Amino acid sequence: MSLDWIYLAISWILLVWHSAWDAIGVPSTEVLGTNWAWILAIIFLVVTVRVILFPIFVKQIKSQRAMQALQPHIKELQEKHKGDKESLQKEMMELYRKEKVNPLMGCLPMFLQIPVFLGLFHILRRLNPERTDDKITMYGWTAEQFHDASAAQLFTAPIASKFGSTAEELAALGANGTTVKIMAGILVLIMIATTYLTSRQMILKTGWAKDPQQLMIQRLMLYGIPASLLISGAIFPIGVIIYWVTNNLFTLGQQQWVLRKYPPPPTMNTGKNTGKSDGGRSGAKSGAKPATGGRSGGANSPVQPAKTGRLFNRARANGAQPEPTKPAVETKALAPKPGAKPVNPKKGRPAKRRG
Numbered sequence: 001m002s003l004d005w006i007y008l009a010i011s012w013i014l015l016v017w018h019s020a021w022d023a024i025g026v027p028s029t030e031v032l033g034t035n036w037a038w039i040l041a042i043i044f045l046v047v048t049v050r051v052i053l054f055p056i057f058v059k060q061i062k063s064q065r066a067m068q069a070l071q072p073h074i075k076e077l078q079e080k081h082k083g084d085k086e087s088l089q090k091e092m093m094e095l096y097r098k099e100k101v102n103p104l105m106g107c108l109p110m111f112l113q114i115p116v117f118l119g120l121f122h123i124l125r126r127l128n129p130e131r132t133d134d135k136i137t138m139y140g141w142t143a144e145q146f147h148d149a150s151a152a153q154l155f156t157a158p159i160a161s162k163f164g165s166t167a168e169e170l171a172a173l174g175a176n177g178t179t180v181k182i183m184a185g186i187l188v189l190i191m192i193a194t195t196y197l198t199s200r201q202m203i204l205k206t207g208w209a210k211d212p213q214q215l216m217i218q219r220l221m222l223y224g225i226p227a228s229l230l231i232s233g234a235i236f237p238i239g240v241i242i243y244w245v246t247n248n249l250f251t252l253g254q255q256q257w258v259l260r261k262y263p264p265p266p267t268m269n270t271g272k273n274t275g276k277s278d279g280g281r282s283g284a285k286s287g288a289k290p291a292t293g294g295r296s297g298g299a300n301s302p303v304q305p306a307k308t309g310r311l312f313n314r315a316r317a318n319g320a321q322p323e324p325t326k327p328a329v330e331t332k333a334l335a336p337k338p339g340a341k342p343v344n345p346k347k348g349r350p351a352k353r354r355g
Helices: 004-023 036-069 071-080 085-099 103-126 134-140 143-150 167-173 177-206 212-235 238-261 281-285 303-317
Strands: none
Touching (some): 004 103, 004 134, 004 143, 036 071, 036 103, 036 177, 071 085, 103 134, 103 212, 177 212, 177 238
8 A cells, every 4th residue: 555645745734834944034054053944844743643633532531431430330240240251351352342432532533633643754854965866756755855954953852863874874974973863863762752651641541451451551551662662763763752741741731721711520538448547547537536545544444444343353352342433523514503602612721820
């Protein structure tokens, strides 16, 4: 299957944005070793794609919310069919069909961006200032635009160069190998970090899935994809890495906005871990009095009756009559009644004799 239509579409968006920035006065020549019109064209290629995919992104968020609401039902099915993966998978698919939830919707925006990524990768890989064949005018490019893009740089590193460029490729682009490796290396690290953060941001808001299939997808996006970029990033042209980093930053901002507008549903409290979560305060709220032990136990202490019983038995064995235990005096009984005059305890005592 030919992908020329993808290359043609990506080239058209890229060239339109380059012409727009060039028309408003953004210099195509180098400023700080950078051709800003081409860099901005790549950045706004991301903006264009993300605006087109925004409705799908909102559907992704809603699908994740629906999956989160189904977690209690999924947990029940897992307990019901423990050890029977075939029956579990069958009933889960039936649950998804009944609730009209697609577990793969969470990855759809990423899958739809893959053709854009491949198209930009193919276009930038073709850039070469020494190229003179008829292919330079493919996908709607003019010869002038092709050579201008071939010479485009980011801080003196050509956007068509990559970390793993050979000496021949660097010579054709007129690039310094050390500069390219430093620039590409920094961008690859930023690409890995922002890729990880985009997945982490979503998981922290929605929580880890209970469905094994969804959990596997979450782990793949959080750990697998960033780890793979450490190796594959060496073959990506700098222009493609700029696209990826910009896309990640756009995703972070877009997810933050959408997550505020469509917050996750509150987690249902099953009551199984109530004692652990509230620090044992539920017993106090229900009216149960905690038992107090040790030497400080009062009249309501379970230790007091036991101690009194031991003293009574010991005195009885020695033939002595044990002293009756004094009833606990309530402090409320000693308090004056409302309206009564306070009693002065010093009154009525005999005066002390002098001498």
